Amino acid sequence: MSSVVLLVEDDLALREVMVEALQMEGIVTSFAANGAEAMSYLRCSPPPKLILLDLMMPVMDGAQFRVAQRADPSFCGIPVVLLSADRELADKAWALQVDAWLRKPVDLEELMETVRRYTR
Amino acid sequence: MPSTGRNFSSAYNVLLIEDGDDEAEVLSEALGYEHGLRVLRVSRLADGLERVVAGNIDAVVLDLSLPDASGLSGLRRIRAATPWIPVLVLTGARDEELATQALHHGAQDFLVKGDLDGSQIARRIRDAFERQHYMMRASVLADEQTRRAVAEERRNSWLSEAGQILSSSLDYEATLTNIQRASIGSFADTCIVELAVPRQSAELREPMTARLAAHVAEVMRTGQVWFDEDAADALVVPMSITGRRIGVIAMTFSASRGRLSAPHRLIGEEFGHRAALALENASLYQQARAAIALREEFLSIASHELRTPLSTLQLQLQVLQFKFASTAPPTGAEVNERLNKCLGQTTRVTRLVNTLLDVSLIASGQIFLKLEELELSGVVRETFDRFLSESSGKATALVFKNGEKIVGKWDRMRLEQVVTNLIANGVKYGEGAPVEVTLANEGVHAVLSVRDRGIGIAPQDLGRIFGRFERAASVSHYGGLGLGLYVTRQIVEAHGGTIAVESELGKGSLFTVKLPLQGRQAGVAAK
Numbered sequence: 001m002s003s004v005v006l007l008v009e010d011d012l013a014l015r016e017v018m019v020e021a022l023q024m025e026g027i028v029t030s031f032a033a034n035g036a037e038a039m040s041y042l043r044c045s046p047p048p049k050l051i052l053l054d055l056m057m058p059v060m061d062g063a064q065f066r067v068a069q070r071a072d073p074s075f076c077g078i079p080v081v082l083l084s085a086d087r088e089l090a091d092k093a094w095a096l097q098v099d100a101w102l103r104k105p106v107d108l109e110e111l112m113e114t115v116r117r118y119t120r
Numbered sequence: 121m122p123s124t125g126r127n128f129s130s131a132y133n134v135l136l137i138e139d140g141d142d143e144a145e146v147l148s149e150a151l152g153y154e155h156g157l158r159v160l161r162v163s164r165l166a167d168g169l170e171r172v173v174a175g176n177i178d179a180v181v182l183d184l185s186l187p188d189a190s191g192l193s194g195l196r197r198i199r200a201a202t203p204w205i206p207v208l209v210l211t212g213a214r215d216e217e218l219a220t221q222a223l224h225h226g227a228q229d230f231l232v233k234g235d236l237d238g239s240q241i242a243r244r245i246r247d248a249f250e251r252q253h254y255m256m257r258a259s260v261l262a263d264e265q266t267r268r269a270v271a272e273e274r275r276n277s278w279l280s281e282a283g284q285i286l287s288s289s290l291d292y293e294a295t296l297t298n299i300q301r302a303s304i305g306s307f308a309d310t311c312i313v314e315l316a317v318p319r320q321s322a323e324l325r326e327p328m329t330a331r332l333a334a335h336v337a338e339v340m341r342t343g344q345v346w347f348d349e350d351a352a353d354a355l356v357v358p359m360s361i362t363g364r365r366i367g368v369i370a371m372t373f374s375a376s377r378g379r380l381s382a383p384h385r386l387i388g389e390e391f392g393h394r395a396a397l398a399l400e401n402a403s404l405y406q407q408a409r410a411a412i413a414l415r416e417e418f419l420s421i422a423s424h425e426l427r428t429p430l431s432t433l434q435l436q437l438q439v440l441q442f443k444f445a446s447t448a449p450p451t452g453a454e455v456n457e458r459l460n461k462c463l464g465q466t467t468r469v470t471r472l473v474n475t476l477l478d479v480s481l482i483a484s485g486q487i488f489l490k491l492e493e494l495e496l497s498g499v500v501r502e503t504f505d506r507f508l509s510e511s512s513g514k515a516t517a518l519v520f521k522n523g524e525k526i527v528g529k530w531d532r533m534r535l536e537q538v539v540t541n542l543i544a545n546g547v548k549y550g551e552g553a554p555v556e557v558t559l560a561n562e563g564v565h566a567v568l569s570v571r572d573r574g575i576g577i578a579p580q581d582l583g584r585i586f587g588r589f590e591r592a593a594s595v596s597h598y599g600g601l602g603l604g605l606y607v608t609r610q611i612v613e614a615h616g617g618t619i620a621v622e623s624e625l626g627k628g629s630l631f632t633v634k635l636p637l638q639g640r641q642a643g644v645a646a647k
Binding site for chain 1: 230419420423424425426427428429430431432433434435436438439442443465466
C-alpha cells in the first residue's frame with residue numbers, strides 16, 4: 001500500500017506520535033528525518049498525496065527542501081503543509097509558496113482536518 | 121606695508137617735491153643741517169612718484185604747484201601710490217582753502233611758504249610722522265583683528281559644518297569616511313583615521329610617513345595632541361571617550377594654507393572630540409542593533425525548542441483521549457508507555473526552562489556554587505551513562521577514557537551540567553562519528569576533554585561561540601538555544617577554571633576544561 005502522507009520532521013518523539021495519530025485515522029504515513037531523506041524517498045517511492053514539512057532540520061532544512069522539490073517536475077505538484085514553531089510562519093509559508101501551515105504545538109483535530117482536506 | 125616699529129628719533133628721509141630752487145634750498149638746509157633730517161629733493165611729481173615707489177622715504181613735503189601737476193592732483197597721486205607715507209603740502213600764503221581741501225584728501229598737514237622757520241617745519245614733519253605712525257599701527261591692529269575674526273569665524277563655521285557631516289550617519293564605516301570628508305579640503309589636506317582597535321588589516325590601512333606614524337602611536341598612547349611646532353604642517357589629535365582612547369586623527373597641511381597656529385590646534389582637538397562622539401554613537405548603535413537581532417533570533421529558536429516537545433506532549437495526550445473515547449480503549453501497558461513518553465517531554469521542557477533561568481541568573485550575577493568534595497571520574501561516568509541511556513535512539517558512539525580518580529571541591533549539579541552540555545554538543549555536531557571524553561589530573565588542575573570529529577568550527581567563529589545566544593552552525597540546521605557553551609563557560613569560570621576550544625572545519629572540535637582541584641570559595645557568585 002502506498003503512503004498517503006510523507007512527514008518530514010527531525011524530532012524523533014514528535015515524528016513517532018504524529019505517524020501513530022495519522023495511522024489511527026487510517027492514513028498511511030511515511031517519514032523522513034530531514035529534507036535530504038525526503039528527496040531520496042520521493043525519488044524511490046510512489047508520490048504521496050501530501051507532504052507535512054518541518055522547517056528547522058539538520059542536513060537539509062525545510063526551505064532548502066522546498067527549493068529542491070519545486071525544481072523537480074516529478075514532485076513539484078505535491079501539496080505541502082508547513083509544520084513549525086517559527087514565529088514568522090505565515091510569512092515563511094507565503095515565501096515558500098506552500099499550500100497551508102500548522103503552528104506547533106499542533107492540535108490533533110486540526111492536524112486531521114488539514115490532512116483530510118489534501119488526501120481525500 | 122611699511123614697518124610700524126620705526127620712530128622719529130632715528131634718522132629718516134624726507135622727500136621734498138618742489139620745483140622752486142630757492143625755496144627748496146632753504147628748506148633743505150633748514151631741515152638737513154639744523155635738524156638731522158636727510159632731505160632728498162626732486163622738481164617734478166613724476167620723479168617724486170618714482171622715488172616714493174622705490175622705497176625708503178618716511179615723509180613727503182609736496183608743493184601743490186608743480187610743472188607736471190597742480191592743485192590736489194599731485195597729492196592724490198602720491199597718496200594713491202604710497203598711502204602709508206605722511207604727506208605735508210606746501211601752499212602759498214593765500215591758499216588756505218586749498219590747504220583745507222588737501223587735509224580732506226589725506227594730507228597730514230600743510231606748510232605755508234615763507235611763513236615758517238626750519239625748526240617749526242621740522243616739528244610739523246615730526247608731528248605728521250607720528251600721527252601717521254599711530255594711525256598706521258591702529259590700522260594694522262584693526263586689520264589683524266579683522267583677519268583673526270574672519271579666520272575664527274571660518275573655523276567655527278567649519279566645525280559646525282563638520283559636526284553636521286559627522287552626525288549625518290549612524291553607520292560606523294560611513295562615520296569613518298565622514299571624518300575624512302569633513303576634514304579634507306576645508307581644514308586639512310590629508311586626513312588619516314587610526315583606530316585603537318583596527319578594523320582592517322595593516323596592508324589595507326592608509327600609508328603614512330614614519331615620522332607621522334611615530335606621533336600617531338604616541339598620541340594613541342598619551343592622549344595628548346601633537347602639533348609640529350617647527351614645520352607646522354601636521355597635527356595629530358586624539359579621539360577619546362571618558363578617558364578611553366578609541367583612535368587618533370592625523371592631518372597634514374600644505375604650505376599654501378599658511379602656518380599652523382594655536383587656533384588650528386584647538387580646533388583640531390575639538391574636531392577629534394566630535395569625531396570620537398560620532399564614532400562612539402555609531403558603535404553603540406551597531407551594538408544595539410546586533411543585540412536586538414540576536415535577541416530576535418533567540419526568541420525564534422526558543423519558540424521552536426519549547427514548542428516541539430509541547431507538540432509531542434499535546435499529541436500524546438490527545439491520542440490517549442481519542443483512544444479512551446473509541447470502542448477499543450488502550451490497555452494499561454499502552455497508557456503507561458504513553459505517559460512515560462509524556463514525562464520524557466516534560467523533562468525536556470524543564471531542562472530548557474532551567475537553562476533559560478540559569479542564563480537570567482548568570483546575567484544578574486546570582487549563580488551560586490555549592491562546593492563539596494567529589495571524585496570527578498565518578499561524576500563524569502554517571503553523567504556519561506545517563507546521557508547514553510537518554511539518547512538511546514542516537515547512533516553516535518561515545519567513548520569515555522577514564523584515567524585515574526581525581527578528587528576536588530566542586531558543585532556536583534553544575535559539573536554534571538558542564539559534562540552534559542559538552543557531550544550533547546559533541547553528539548549534535550559530531551555527524552555520527554565517535555565522541556571521546558577524557559579525564560586527566562595535572563596536579564593542581566583536573567582536565568576534562570571532549571573531542572568530536574564532526575563539522576568543526578570556522579576560525580572566525582571560535583571567538584564568539586562562548587557568548588550568549590551565539591552559535592557557529594546554521595540555526596535552521598541545528599536546533600538548540602545557543603546557550604549551552606555560554607552557561608558552560610560561566611560555570612567553569614565560577615569554579616576558577618578555564619575552557620578552551622581547538623577546531624578545524626570538517627575535522628571536528630576539541631573542548632578542554634581545566635578545573636582547579638580546590639575550586640573557588642563556596643557561595644562565590646559567578647559573573
